[in-house]
Amino acid sequence: MSRRGAFIVVEGLDRSGKTTQTNLLCEHLSKIGDRPVKLIKFPDRTTPIGQMIDNYLRSKSELDDHAIHLLFSANRWEMRSSLLQLLNEGITVICDRYAFSGVAFTFAKSLVASAPESTRKLTYEWCRTPDAGLPAPDLILFLDISAEVAKLRGGYGDERYEKAELQQRVREVYKRIQDDMQTSGVHWISINASHEMEVVKQEICSYVKDLSNGVNEPIKSLWL
Ligand code: FDM
Numbered sequence: 001m002s003r004r005g006a007f008i009v010v011e012g013l014d015r016s017g018k019t020t021q022t023n024l025l026c027e028h029l030s031k032i033g034d035r036p037v038k039l040i041k042f043p044d045r046t047t048p049i050g051q052m053i054d055n056y057l058r059s060k061s062e063l064d065d066h067a068i069h070l071l072f073s074a075n076r077w078e079m080r081s082s083l084l085q086l087l088n089e090g091i092t093v094i095c096d097r098y099a100f101s102g103v104a105f106t107f108a109k110s111l112v113a114s115a116p117e118s119t120r121k122l123t124y125e126w127c128r129t130p131d132a133g134l135p136a137p138d139l140i141l142f143l144d145i146s147a148e149v150a151k152l153r154g155g156y157g158d159e160r161y162e163k164a165e166l167q168q169r170v171r172e173v174y175k176r177i178q179d180d181m182q183t184s185g186v187h188w189i190s191i192n193a194s195h196e197m198e199v200v201k202q203e204i205c206s207y208v209k210d211l212s213n214g215v216n217e218p219i220k221s222l223w224l
Helices: 020-032 050-057 065-077 080-087 099-110 124-131 147-152 164-184 197-211
Strands: 008-011 039-041 091-094 137-146 188-192
Touching: 008 020, 008 099, 020 039, 020 091, 020 137, 020 197, 050 065, 065 099, 065 124, 080 091, 099 124, 099 164, 137 164, 137 197, 147 164, 164 188, 188 197
Parallel strands: 008 091, 008 137, 039 091, 137 188
Antiparallel strands: none
16 A cells, blocks of 8 residues: 555535535445545544534634634644544545635635624635645545525524525635635535435545545645
């Protein structure tokens, strides 16, 4: 196993089936690949920083929008060395949400008319900066659904960001990130997640075949 493991990020809107599809993808890659597959997730709510994030998301605490953004990023930085170790050991890593969620959700908050003035002044560049230099994924799979389909699937849950207006903004920001990633040469695939589970799974599987037995190229740095 001299090739390093592939780093695959799954991003998506709430109700897009991200958790189900991430688990299916792990199973699939374990079957077709020649190496172990590990699933990780952000936020990682198990660390002290992750617990602060969890309290915030469940509205058990209040934080300035800048502060929570930096905590989400710190939660990725604290995992950086173990993530690199996994990849260098040849393990395929599937990651449920990454820095793209960070930018999408925080910048989306700044677009909501009722946001505090300091939040409305947040720039897209500011949102990206704290994650610049983290390991860059080899592939980003973005599960896209409209607010209408999300509603048909039972609407949103109880956590802080699970509100239709914010989710609509998040979707717009993801589109902007997608355009930026295409010019930066990172492989971003947008998948219509409104289809049935099996159809979405097949589409996802069609994109990961080349990564299942590892990658020869060095790990790149995000946004540098
Ligand atoms: N979220 C997630 C952010 O706002 N920033 C981030 O950097 C990350 C990783 O946290 F609403 C938001 C997205 C979502 C919430 O995510 C919790 P999960 O996947 O539902 O646990």
